[in-house]
Amino acid sequence: MPRYEFRCRTCDDTFLVSRPMAESSAPADCPAGHSDTVKLLSAVAVGGTGSAPAPSGGGGGCCGGGGCC
Numbered sequence: 001m002p003r004y005e006f007r008c009r010t011c012d013d014t015f016l017v018s019r020p021m022a023e024s025s026a027p028a029d030c031p032a033g034h035s036d037t038v039k040l041l042s043a044v045a046v047g048g049t050g051s052a053p054a055p056s057g058g059g060g061g062c063c064g065g066g067g068c069c
Contacts, residue, residue, distance in 0.1 A: 004028075006030070
C-alpha cells in the first residue's frame with residue numbers, strides 16, 4: 001500500500017499515512033489531532049533518481065542511428 005507524507009501546519013510535524021491510491025488526496029489529521037495538514041510531494045515525484053539506463057545508439061529507432069533526425 002502506498003505511503004503519503006503530510007505536514008501539519010499547526011505543530012509543523014511531518015508524518016506518513018498508508019492508504020490506497022484511490023484515497024491519496026483525502027485529508028489526514030496529524031498524530032497530535034490537528035486537521036490543518038498538507039500533503040507533501042515525494043522525492044520520486046519531484047525529481048526521480050535517474051536510475052534507468054540510457055538507450056544505446058545504433059539500435060535503430062528515432063535518434064538511435066535510424067537517420068530520422
